[in-house]
Each structure stands twice: as structure tokens, then as C-alpha cells.
Amino acid sequence: MSVRTRTLPADMDFKADLARRQRRGRLWQAFFFMSIGVGILALVALLGSVIDEVIGYRAVAYQVDPLTLTGGRPLEDLSDDELLAVLNDNMTLARQRVMIRDRVLNTQVTGVTLTQTPMRQLLAGKAFPEATADRLLPELTQDEISQILALNLGRDGILDLINDEIVGVEVLQSWTLSESLFQRGAIEATVAEKYPGARLEFGSWLTLDFLTRPMSSTPAQAGIRTALLGTLWLMVITIAVAFPIGVGAAIYLEEYAGDTRLNRIVETNIRNLAGVPSIIYGLLGLAVFVRALSDITGGRSVLAAGLTMALLVLPVIIINAQEAIRAVPSSLREASYGLGATQWQTIWNTVLPAAMPGILTGTILASSRAIGETAPLIVVGASTLIFLDPTGPTSMFTALPIQIYDWTKRPDPQFRDIAAATIVVLLAILLSLNAFAIILRQRFKKKLQG
């Protein structure tokens, strides 16, 4: 028997070394703690900077006091005819023609087609007085043009028009929340000096009105109703298309497809597709849905965009659903087969119910990614200046991220304020979707575990 040599440390050395080992552990712990601190700080900074823009002092003035237009009566009290009279008295003929283009037609019409097409064609599908049917836009009288505006926009539309174009509530300057809180005196001095007629208001750009008003070219009057509806339409179309196809593909890959070379290639490719930059999906959508299938989708429509988004999220939904299906314990499958279930019965009665929480969570998270996407929407042609709500799958549309992108590009700083307000709305939608996913998962889990 050989004598065993001592390789492990003696007690003294062990104790000294133990302190060093523990210290190293604490160092790492501190590092991990700092990592999460940085993450939280970044989040707070993001939210802070957005909120900072949204709330604060504003110097507000009217370009024209509405009461002077009407001889002292509020605009809302006027009859329809009186409203049209105000419109005709205060807006030039040329400007009204532009309103027909921007608010009634709401499409990119060039000057040539606008002035050289008879009303019957130009306003096909819209309302116009019979007498104007065969005449061109430049031939119409101001009465006839305001008639067309009234017929198509309705009373509320005319009111909006007067408010936007004539009264022109104008925010002369706005200040951030931090400025408003800490430099109040300086702000008041500036207003008194630079804008003698203006009022100083403390308020938020994000109001209920902001959510429900249509688009406008003046920031103080702009709202995001159109964009909000566009985003909702997009979401519905995206989920309606991507969910069944994605789950179907995942079921096929997990339950039916054998372990063949071809299937492995397909799976690998799906994984790679999930990483393809979104703008490339936009280009694909432009070529396929906007151009090739324009008869079905209506060109640059919310349907074309929704289908593009569905393609974008499809790989992620497939991968998530596959993972959820794979996580169903094989003991459950065996139990079902053991009772004489067919493969389809096993999938439908056992695998899918057990995988559903995972599948739904994955789908919601993938869709919330789609809601924030901007690049593919720009490529497939979301409009930035659009006044009409989307009414069906083939409508033109805009969406929240497009609106944010468009507004942040503009030189007028107030557009940045409403862009910030829109960001808050977008973040709120994303957060509620994620919260919904969590609740859904918890509820399913409870149901499954009894």
C-alpha cells in the first residue's frame, strides 16, 4: 500500500481560501445587481423623457378669435347653413379646392387629374350635387364646393375644418415638464414679452380629444384616431392570418413531420426567417401584396400591410408554438394513445389544450412586436397625412409608429410633443398586451393545475 499524498489544503489554508472564494462570489453578485440597475435606469430615463415632453406649460393663442367670426355666438350653436357661410366668408376658393383633395379624396391626386377630371369621375363613390357632375373643379362656384365638403364631411367635419383652418388654435411655444416645474418665472416672463395676447396653460398633450380627433396639419389640432384605428385593424388582420397558419405549421412540424432531411431544412429556415430584418419583409409585402395582388388587397391598403405583418410574425409564432407543443409531457400523449385515441384526437384533446397557454402568450408577444414595427409599414406605403378612418380591409391607413416617425421628423418642436404623446399611447398598448399575455398564462395554469 502506498502512502496517500496530501493534495487537499490544510485547515488553515482552507479557511483563508474560503474567505477569498466568498469574496469573489459577492463581487459577482454586485455586478449582477448593477446590471439590473442599469436596465431599470434606462427604462426610467426612457419613460421620463417621453413624459417630460408630453406634459408642461404652453402659450396658446387663436389666429382668429372664433367669436369675432360669428358675432359673439359659439361655433357649436350655429346651424349647418350658418357654418357653411362662415366657411365661405373666411376661406378662399383655392383653399377649399385643396380641402376637397385633402379631406374628401384623401389620396395623392396630382394637380393635373384634380383640375381636369369631371366630378362624376373625380368623386366616384362620394357625394356631390347632380349639377356639378360633368364639370371640372376650377369651374365650380364657392357655394358648390362648400356643398361638396358639407355632403362628404358632415357637420362635425365642417366644424373641424373651421377650427383647423380658420380659427387656428395655435400653440405658440411649449415647455417640457422639467422646465415648467423649475423655471416657471422665466417662462412667464417670456410669454409676457414675446406673446402679449397669449394665455399660458399647464396641460398635457395627451388628452381624450387627442385620441379621438383625426389627423391635422397643425399640432394643436392633430389627433391620432386614424392611426389608432389603423393599428387596431393591423393587429386584427395580423393575428387572424398568422395565428391559424403559425399554429398549423407548428403542429405539422412537431406532430406529423418525420425527422427527415427536408423537414430539418424547413425548420432551420424558419428559425433563420425569424431573424430577417423587418424592412425585408416590407419589400416582400410591397412586391407581393401591394403590387402583384393589388386586385385583392387594393394596393397600399391596411390588408396589404396586415398580411406583410403576418409574414413578419409568422416565424416567431411558429417557433413559440413549436416550443409550447414540445413542452407537453410525452406521458400525456401516451395516456391519450393508450386509451385508443387517434393521432388527431390526441393532438386536439390533449396536446393543444396543454400547449395553448404557451401558444397564446407567444402569439401575443409576437403581435406586440408587430405593432411597434415601422419600417415594413413605410415600405408597403402607410400614409402619413390621412384624414379618413379605415373602414375596411382595403382602406388606406396609417398607424401609430408611422405617425410617431412622421412627427418626429418635422422641424416644428410641437410635433415632437404630440409624437411623445403618441409614444405614450403606443407603450400603453404594448404594456397592456403583455399584461394580458401574463394574465392569460396564469389563468390557464390555474385551470390546468386545479
Add this chain to the structure above:
Amino acid sequence: MSANGSSAYAIEIKNLTVYYGSKLAVEGVSMPIYSRKITAFIGPSGCGKSTVLRSINRMNDLIPSARVEGEIYYRGQNLYGQQVDPVEVRRRIGMVFQKPNPFPKSIYENVAYGPRLLGVRKKSQLDDIVETSLKQAALWDEVKTDLKKSGLALSGGQQQRLCIARALAVEPEVILMDEPASALDPISTHSIEELMKSLVRNYTIIIVTHNMQQAQRVSDYTAFFSIRKSEDTYAEKRWGVLVEYDTTEAIFQRPKMQETEDYIGGRFG
């Protein structure tokens, strides 16, 4: 082995050999299974007890690499014949697994699962089946007040009886049990054993067990499987064979093979 004639056989296994891929798992198993008796499969780990058991109701079809040679006759028909649908086999030959695996559904839904597969839709009929099956599995009295409760909320032993009730609900003729009590405490084990003894009046039962006392307590016949090793020097190959099959009494009191005696006496490997 028995003078009873073939009518006493519920199942006849003939020269069964199973491979997983190119690996031989069990070779040349031939044995009858007696009708309305409890047959125990015993033997060291890896000798292919589960493999043989799962071949009997074609559960091995679910493993893509598994390949079965030989025949298993059930009511005169080869289960591995051309026109036999494994779905029908599994409905006639039920299975209870080592780890209780109730569905994440209510107790009621667990038991009604099988009949629903077969197209039973009427609530009154399902109620009936659920009640009878739970009674047969000696679980009715414990759960009759909350059939809506999740099957997963039961104790391990109750879950296993629920799984037995679930298997009984499709009225199989044979029940295969792969170590049904190995994950349970002694009291639950005892209740499962009592349950098997009461079920054997109407069913043919095959049970895999590592517990010698359990085999002696419950089974009428015992099959002892063991492992053979090849002399191959490069890669050692191991596969299972059936060593001895007889009444439980004979196997445990006067085994014919030395290997059997060593194993039941605890002197194995």
C-alpha cells in the same frame, strides 16, 4: 406449461424480438398470457420488461426507431398483422403507466376521455360510465362530491387509481401496468394491489414490478427476464431474454434455472 388448452390464453407471444434502431432490446420471447389472471414480469433493469409490455398494445409504434419482429396473438389474430389498426389494439388492451399521468382536466373529464373518443356524447351515459369506472377503481367514495376538481389535485395514489379508472372506462379486456406502484407510498401501493385482485375477476392483467414481494402477493404467473451480453470486445452488447416462465409459486419456491434462483434470492450480478 399448462394443460388448460389455448382457450385459457388471452394473449400468445411468439418469438418476439424488438430493436430500437439497430440495437437489439429483447430477443425471442415466447409465452402465453392466461386469461383473467395476473401475470408479473420481473427482472433486472434494462432486460426489456417494459419493451415487451409496450409491444402488447403497440405503444412501441409511437417510438419511431422501434421495430418489432415475431407475432402476438390476441383472440386468434396477430396484432402485428397487416390490417390491424393500433388504435383498436390500444382500446382493447389498456395501459397504466409507472408515473401517474392524469390529464390536466377534471376528474370527470379524465374518466370520460376514452368514451368520448369512441363517440359517446350523451351526458347520462357518460355520467354512468364515470361512476362505474370510478367505483371499479375504488375511488368513487373519495371523489364523488367533487368530480369537477382537477385530476392533478389528487394524491399520487389517488391519481394512479384515477388512471386505472380512466383505462377501465373504455372496457378493455387486458390491462398492462408498468410498475404502477413504484412511485407510491406503502399504503397507496397496498390499495392498488387490492384493486388488482378485485379487477382480475373480469380482466387479464400484466404487471411489471421490481418488487419481489409484490409479485408474490398479487400475481398468478411470473415471467423472469434477464440480460445476455455478447462476447464482442469492441462494444459490449446487451439484450434481454425470457429466462423462465411459470406459476408464481413455482418461480419463487422451486425455480428451474440457477439464474432465476440467484435473482429472487438477491444474489444477482
